[in-house]
Amino acid sequence: MHEFSVKSSRSPEVPGIIILKLSGTVTTENIGAIHAEFDRIEQEDANFVVADVESVEGITSSVIGEMMGWRLSLAKRDGDLVLAGPSEPMRELILALGVNKIFRLFKDVRGAVRYFGWEYRGQIDRFDFAFPSALSYVPPVRQFVRRIARQKGYGEKDAFRIETIIDEICNNAVEHGSAIGDNHVDVQFSIDSRKVEINVINTCSDDSVETVKRMANFSENPNKAEDQMRGRGLALVKMLSSDFKILDSENGTCVRVTKIRED
């Protein structure tokens, strides 16, 4: 069993974030020492704290209670306190006490630092996919995107709409992409705390570019559409999106959609 220790330092990558490293067994007797460290953090005017508990071998509920108080005090200054690296027994204790509703838990310090960047500092997380131009690849990609949206705290309705948008424009990219050679679909998915941006790019013939543009116009002039059976999918995408563009890029046709977070 290791001796208790507490030490705070600034994150080397994001100096505005404080890493509070706790080690050993943390009991009621240690609350004073942790409190003193928190006082120092407050004096430094730092509002974002990651409690690194990876080396904590045991912790009492009274300490967790105190930490809830410190978190509240940071929240009043628009800050936050999160826990990084809890062991399995500690995670179980946190779940048993129900304080996972108060503290966000992260597997490691870097994940917690990234969370602060994403939630409070406009950091964008980006995922790039490239897959063969075949419809069978679309469901795994759309489900992945939905899971990421939910994981980042987007509501069920938003996540479903984002999934629908991805599904439709990827299916179109496959359907209208060139079937010759090593053809593939590129998807860029960027998510921040306010919106998502989706770019779907496929190599295709000039005829196909025109077809996609014509289909996109269907939503604006439905009665004038030449082929009324087509284009309804893109009309739905337009309806669900905050912004929708079809761009010609050197790599092919790019459908760009922005969706503002609603819930």
Place this chain on the structure above:
Amino acid sequence: MSEELRPQRFQISFPGDLEYVSSVRKLISEVLVSQQYSHKFAYRSEVIVDEICSNAVKYGCRAVGASVNFECLIWPDHIEMLVKDPGGSSNDISKLRNAVTEAQPGPELRRVQEAGLNGGLGLEIVRMLAESIDVNIDENNITSIRVVRRREETGE
């Protein structure tokens, strides 16, 4: 003239954050099932994805903005998975080399394993499930792990 056999290439690049590994693992499993590989094969491949992507994030992404590239080449009878990260410290890289190349862990790695510290980087299970595993570190420190899994005749 017979058409040249080419693999299907599925790629994803994701931020170097452990939070995303479980979703990537699930994604690759679903991709394999969609390409007619069995659920058992997909599940075992998931385990590999989890290990190699977790290692790439933990030891290869030192910067907050770093990302991991994962590529899966899907052939009719086997798959090849390639994970690239920006590269970790020289200590982590030498541990990785040991874990991949040593059939039996050396004294240093054994000591690490016994102490429960990053024990073998989880690559034992990967080695058990894969046909081959290779590591490559280029002049820019980009670290690549390549794992090949063959479709088995029975049950897969």
